[in-house]
Each structure stands twice: as C-alpha cells, then as structure tokens.
Amino acid sequence: MGSDGILIDLFLPTNQRALDGKLAFCKQNVNEMDEQDSEAALASVISAPPLLRAAIDELVAYKLIKKEGRELWAHRVVQEAMNYHSFNDLQDTFDAAVALVYEAFPKQVHGDYLSGQWGRCETYVSHGVYLNFQFVNLNKSSSDDSALKG
Numbered sequence: 001m002g003s004d005g006i007l008i009d010l011f012l013p014t015n016q017r018a019l020d021g022k023l024a025f026c027k028q029n030v031n032e033m034d035e036q037d038s039e040a041a042l043a044s045v046i047s048a049p050p051l052l053r054a055a056i057d058e059l060v061a062y063k064l065i066k067k068e069g070r071e072l073w074a075h076r077v078v079q080e081a082m083n084y085h086s087f088n089d090l091q092d093t094f095d096a097a098v099a100l101v102y103e104a105f106p107k108q109v110h111g112d113y114l115s116g117q118w119g120r121c122e123t124y125v126s127h128g129v130y131l132n133f134q135f136v137n138l139n140k141s142s143s144d145d146s147a148l149k150g
Helices: 021-026 037-046 050-061 076-084 087-104 115-141
Strands: 065-068 071-074
Touching: 021 050, 021 087, 050 065, 071 076, 087 115
Parallel strands: none
Antiparallel strands: 065 071
C-alpha cells in the first residue's frame, strides 16, 4: 500500500474473515471469529483490537511508522526493506494488502454508481493504484518463475 495517510480503518474491515492468515492480529475477536462480523467491525471503529494496537504501538516506538489520530505513515526505509523479502513473503504481503484494499473499497450494488460513496473511494483508490504500480514493476523485473500473482 502507499506509505502516506493509511487510515487505521483499512485494517478493520466489516468482513472479519478477510483477516485470516497474515492479518489475524487485526481481528476484533480472534477467538470468536465466527461471531457477527458487523458487530466486531463496529466495535473496532471505537477501539482497535488489542493485538493491532500493540503492533502499531511497537512500530511507533521504533519510529518505523508515525501515527496521528487514525492515520498512519510508514517510514520510507520500511517500504524499501520490503524489496529484500523472499518471494513467498512478498507474495503473501501483496495478497494481504490487496485483500485489505478490496474489503475497504466500496462495491457497486445493483449497478448503481459509486458517486454517493466518493469519500471512501477517494480514501482508498491511492492504495489500489500503488498496489497496481508495485505489481507491474515487480513483474517487469522478475523472471516468469518469480512474478507476483494478481
């Protein structure tokens, strides 16, 4: 995702099942993942899940991210470090980021335009564009065996 202005809400989707695997620490109720997803998501708007808060606090303490209100900014060194991960780690991270942006971005219902949800579109479209940019760049520079899968 882009490094600037990441809303913490991105890590708090209504569909808590989207947080399985690498993103499990973002779940509102880790032990009760089959509970009502909407209730968990509503509660997370008020207070981020404990494991997510702990992860954010640790990253802030090490000055790897900056937090102001509900916005996060990743240090450029953090983004550069992603280039040195193994291919499998990079693929898993890419998949997790795509899942988060997909869940956050408004969906068309019955073919209706998204103009009524322009604020949410505007908030998350930059992350989708950045992921697309990274996907294209990594696939250009990779051999066919190590190309990211979209």
